[in-house]
Amino acid sequence: MKRIAILGFSLESNSFAPPCGRSDFEQRGYYQGEQITHQARAEHPAIYAGICGFYAEMDRLHDRDGWEPVPIVHASSQPAGPVEEGFFKELLGEFEAGLKAAGRLDGVYLAEHGGATATHTHDPDGEVFALVRRVVGTGVPVVATLDLHANVSDLMMDSVDLMVGYRTNPHVDIHERGQEAARLMDELMAGVxxxxxxxxxxxxxxxxxxxxxxxxxxxxxxxxxxxxxxxxxxxxxxxxxxxxxxxxxxxxxxxxxxxxxxxxxxxxxxxxxxxxxxxxxxxxxRMIALDTAVAQALAVGADPMAPSLLFADPADNPGGGGRGNTTFILSAFLRAGVHGCIAGVFFDPALVEQATAAGEGNRFLANLNTLETTRFSEPLSWDARVVHLHDGRFVGRYGMVAGRSVDLGPTAVIALDGITLVVISKRQQCLSTDFFDAFGVDVAGARSIVVKSRGHFRAGFEHLFPPERIREVDVPGLTSPNLxxxxxxxxxxxxxxxxxxxxxxxx
Ligand SMILES: [Zn+2]
Missing domain, CATH: 3.30.70 (Alpha-Beta Plaits)
Structure with missing residues (x-):
């Protein structure tokens, strides 16, 4: 029976964002040993979808002769800054110990992102790949899946047999690429x-x-x-x-x-x-200026017959290391008196606590970004009402989270004049309409929507918003497309x- 080690390190690093460490990985996805197999075969998994695809295809290919997964560690973080050297070295140690304890292996599947940097090197992915090759030797096939946002080094090329990158952006083929990796792994194990x-x-x-x-x-x-x-x-x-x-x-x-x-x-x-x-x-x-966005939001707010518009904030995309809490668009919309607008998801655990302390239905002074230290995340204070409080957990229905378990941490829906804001405690981008309607916020009825996302939202809003009703707004931020x-x-x-x-x- 073929024995295949499963492991990986998955991080997209924005070198302009604060470094990340163990807690960032534990919050998003840090799975050890059999937890990986359990997640990979779960009905609504939270683990990286490429692993689910790899298992599903290996199960299909080997339904008669069987295969034996040897799950080691899979660590993934929300995109953030460079990984801290100390944590990264501990993780390498876990990979090495797991591979050495695995005994005979016929293959290794690396579920990697490929876009990481570290505080000590610009090529931590290369260090992972090289470690795997060093431990398993030259005779064992090593196949990696990569996000299409990966940056590939010579060390990565030299250390593995095959790299399979995503082919869709938004990334709706992650599961399929895991399946492809399994099929190609099978070929390599057969001697190709x-x-x-x-x-x-x-x-x-x-x-x-x-x-x-x-x-x-x-x-x-x-x-x-x-x-x-x-x-x-x-x-x-x-x-x-x-x-x-x-x-x-x-x-x-x-x-x-x-x-x-x-x-x-x-x-x-x-x-x-x-x-x-x-x-x-x-x-x-091709982005639009903030003034233009304000004028368009006011116009659709004043005309109930006009098609609603979706404004993306690509410069503050948590999916690219953004903090998910800049206020450039929110502040401009509030000051202009935009109404019928919903916005999210805004990362601010302290604001969720303020709303929770006030209680559902009550008014309070919302103080945004009291804990944030990065330069684009400016404070803002505005009178607010608590619409709804929630634990932030749901199973997604659309786009990249369809069928998957999502956990945004404690979540508050608050109303700031004409804008309804979804505030979350675990930083991530707004991937679909689920990020509003799971909390009772009416997406179809909104006149305008503001999302913290660069482009992955498109797969999760396309049932309501064709591309011609989407605007990308040019505002400052850690992920500004204005290079x-x-x-x-x-x-x-x-x-x-x-x-x-x-x-x-x-x-
Ligand atoms: Zn990506």
């Missing part, structure tokens, strides 16, 4: 040799330009890559990367993995990269579109 070639472009696409729907350049490039799959080509992965990691490994990356045909891997990777580079002028954000706003230290320069004169060598 994977040979990969990687090309990195001097192209760091602003986050809002990385959508994969029809009509978007990144989606077009991914679809081009998929036309190359055949009996010789195992996988084509096109990673948009994550700008805010700010590392020398940043840059859109094409990885072609073949069944032992290195020449083909190289020629195809170069061909796809060339197509991406030729298309680079399409990676420019010129940042003091870059690690990015390889020149890089497009920050530097219009960037050139690619073609190699």
């Amino acid at each position: 040799t994977a040979t990969a070639f990687r090309v990195r472009l001097p192209l760091v696409a602003p986050s809002v330009t990385q959508l994969t729907a029809q009509g978007h350049p990144y989606g077009d490039l991914i679809r081009l890559g998929q036309t190359k799959l055949d009996s010789r080509v195992m996988n084509v992965t096109v990673l948009s990367g994550f700008a805010f990691a700010d590392t020398p490994k940043n840059g859109m990356t094409v990885i072609v993995t073949t069944r032992n045909d290195p020449g083909l891997a190289k020629s195809l990777a170069l061909e796809i990269a060339a197509a991406g580079w030729a298309d680079r002028s399409r990676y420019l954000p 010129a706003n940042f003091d870059w230290k690690g990015l390889p320069r020149p890089v497009f579109p920050l530097d219009a004169d960037a050139v690619w060598s073609g190699r």
Whole structure:
């Protein structure tokens, strides 16, 4: 019976955000040993969906002869700053001890994000991959799934047999990529040799330009890559990367993995990269100014017949390391007298406590961001009424949380004049309408909606909001798509579109 170790470290690091450590991982997902298997086969799992997909496909492929998962540790955090060295080294120690105690292994599945940095290195993912290879040796296949926001190093390339990146943004194919990893793992265990070639472009696409729907350049490039799959080509992965990691490994990356045909891997990777580079002028954000957003919110608020609008705050996306608590849009909407608006999810545990102390139905002075120290998260005080208090737990119905258990921590719905705000205690982005209607907030009846999310919300609001009723608002924040706003230290320069004169060598 095949024995496959399951482990992984999953973090997207925004180098401009505060470092993260053990508590961040324990809050989001820190699973050890059999907890992993239990979660992977649960009806409404909370663990990383790629692991669920991997188990489901291995169960299907080996329903007669069986397989034996050897679950070690899976640690995932909400996107945050660099991981603290001390915690990271402890985690490496747990991986090593688990792999050494595992005995004979036929394969290793690494459920990784790939976009992490650490306080001691820009390549903690490479350290994880290298550790696994060192412990299991060269004969054991190692397959990793990666978020398409991964930044790939030479060490990562050299340490594993195969990397499988997501192909959708919003990421609605995580489960499928876990399944794909299982199928390809099966091939490797049967003796196929994977040979990969990687090309990195001097192209760091602003986050809002990385959508994969029809009509978007990144989606077009991914679809081009998929036309190359055949009996010789195992996988084509096109990673948009994550700008805010700010590392020398940043840059859109094409990885072609073949069944032992290195020449083909190289020629195809170069061909796809060339197509991406030729298309680079399409990676420019199209956001609206805050004044425009205010005017549009006022207009739909005054006209009940006008289609409602959704305003995204991509600059404060907790899914990219944002704190989920900047007040630029909220404050402007309040001062302008916008009404019929719902907004969320706003991360402020102290504000939830204020609302809880006041009690449902009662008025209180809401003091926002009393505990926050990061520079964009400005304090704001406004008269409020407590509409509803909740434990913050629900099973999602839409988008990336469909069928999954979600825990936002203690949650308060408060009304600030014409704006209803959902306030949460566990920082995360607003992924779907569930993040409102689980708490009794009427999404369909709202005139305007403000969400803390860069783009993953699209999958969870598309049943109500087609793309033409979505606006991305250009305000400050840790995840601003306006890349010129940042003091870059690690990015390889020149890089497009920050530097219009960037050139690619073609190699
Ligand atoms: Zn991602």
